[in-house]
Amino acid sequence: xxxxxxxxxxxxxxxxxxxxxxxxxxxxxxxxxxxxxxxxxxxxxxxxxxxxxxxxxxxxxxxxxxxxxxxxxxxxxxxxxxxxxxxxxxxxxxxxxxxxxxxxxxxxxxxxxxxxxxxxxxxxxxxxxxxxxxxxxxxxxxxxxxxxxxxxxxxxxxxxxxxxxxxxxxxxxxxxxxxxxxxxxxxxxxxxxxxxxxxxxxxxxxxxxxxxxxxxxxxxxxxxxxxxxxxxxxxxxxxxxxxxxxxxxxxxxxxxxxxxxxxxxxxxxxxxxxxxxxxxxxxxxxxxxxxxx
Amino acid sequence: xxxxxxxxxxxxxxxxxxxxxxxxxxxxxxxxxxxxxxxxxxxxxxxxxxxxxxxxxxxxxxxxxxxxxxxxxxxxx
Numbered sequence: 001x002x003x004x005x006x007x008x009x010x011x012x013x014x015x016x017x018x019x020x021x022x023x024x025x026x027x028x029x030x031x032x033x034x035x036x037x038x039x040x041x042x043x044x045x046x047x048x049x050x051x052x053x054x055x056x057x058x059x060x061x062x063x064x065x066x067x068x069x070x071x072x073x074x075x076x077x078x079x080x081x082x083x084x085x086x087x088x089x090x091x092x093x094x095x096x097x098x099x100x101x102x103x104x105x106x107x108x109x110x111x112x113x114x115x116x117x118x119x120x121x122x123x124x125x126x127x128x129x130x131x132x133x134x135x136x137x138x139x140x141x142x143x144x145x146x147x148x149x150x151x152x153x154x155x156x157x158x159x160x161x162x163x164x165x166x167x168x169x170x171x172x173x174x175x176x177x178x179x180x181x182x183x184x185x186x187x188x189x190x191x192x193x194x195x196x197x198x199x200x201x202x203x204x205x206x207x208x209x210x211x212x213x214x215x216x217x218x219x220x221x222x223x224x225x226x227x228x229x230x231x232x233x234x235x236x237x238x239x240x241x242x243x244x245x246x247x248x249x250x251x252x253x254x255x256x257x258x259x260x261x262x263x264x265x266x267x268x269x270x271x272x273x274x275x276x277x278x279x280x281x282x283x284x285x286x287x288x289x290x291x292x293x
Numbered sequence: 294x295x296x297x298x299x300x301x302x303x304x305x306x307x308x309x310x311x312x313x314x315x316x317x318x319x320x321x322x323x324x325x326x327x328x329x330x331x332x333x334x335x336x337x338x339x340x341x342x343x344x345x346x347x348x349x350x351x352x353x354x355x356x357x358x359x360x361x362x363x364x365x366x367x368x369x370x
């Protein structure tokens with residue numbers, strides 16, 4: 001019996017377990033393939049991504065050395081990579097949500113992949129925080145043996161950083177709210193929760209942008225500037241990526257792609273968001289608070 | 294001939310390492326902090342002066358003196 005659905009969602013194919021997820025065609029395919037894995041159709045996106053990466057790296061090197069056309073090649077490469085990401089992931093969504101290839105066994109791949117990717121991101125940011133600690137815990141004689149170095153204007157941790165510190169975790173709580181709504185099958189509420197999550201994230205990014213704009217020191221100002229702005233800058237970049245991921249989840253939820261049993265993409269976004277959240281706490285304490293006094 | 298007394302800066306437990314850079318820098322800072330506090334030519338400060346002159350390479354001392362004159366010395370004087 002077809003489950004009752006809110007009027008603004010669409011369903012494809014027959015009703016059954018989850019509208020979009022089980023078309024008649026899928027059952028035929030699964031019956032004929034005799035294994036629960038997904039043999040992907042040939043795709044041009046891996047090679048196009050590689051070409052984009054080649055263009056980006058070569059263009060980047062050309063840009064940083066005195067060669068003509070470096071900036072153009074670099075931008076083209078980056079655009080190409082972004083385009084490849086868009087179409088590749090669009091294909092994944094088509095294969096999973098619309099064609100139904102993602103059985104439980106197949107879902108393990110993206111799950112473990114997301115976790116391992118997040119671990120690699122943790123390692124990346126750990127390197128920058130190590131650099132920050134290395135420079136600040138035992139400041140060298142060349143900068144006077146003191147931290148922050150003489151003459152560097154530091155940001156007051158009690159102002160914008162302190163304001164942002166509750167905003168991001170609230171956003172994390174909102175994404176958990178969204179997750180519970182999805183698990184309970186409350187689809188409209190999940191959309192609202194995701195809207196709340198993304199709004200809080202955008203507000204905090206806006207504040208951070210304002211703070212950067214009127215900061216008294218820059219990335220070129222001694223080792224303090226280098227470590228401060230590279231650590232906080234990369235963290236900010238990850239916040240922006242996480243926000244984009246959550247926006248896409250919000251759109252998918254609105255279109256009815258996610259069901260209470262099957263929402264790996266949303267879980268990956270939520271894990272990524274929590275990682276971004278937790279990582280923010282460490283720099284606040286060590287870089288903003290401890291590093292400024 | 295009179296006995297020549299040879300002395301150098303005492304071992305400081307704050308700097309137990311082989312690399313004594315920070316020891317030299319700290320004594321230099323202490324000498325100048327002492328001068329700022331007690332006025333020029335105070336005899337108590339000469340102790341610190343002897344310590345830093347034993348420990349520090351003269352190139353560093355000259356560079357720091359020049360920085361102090363320019364107002365660009367980064368240390369906490």
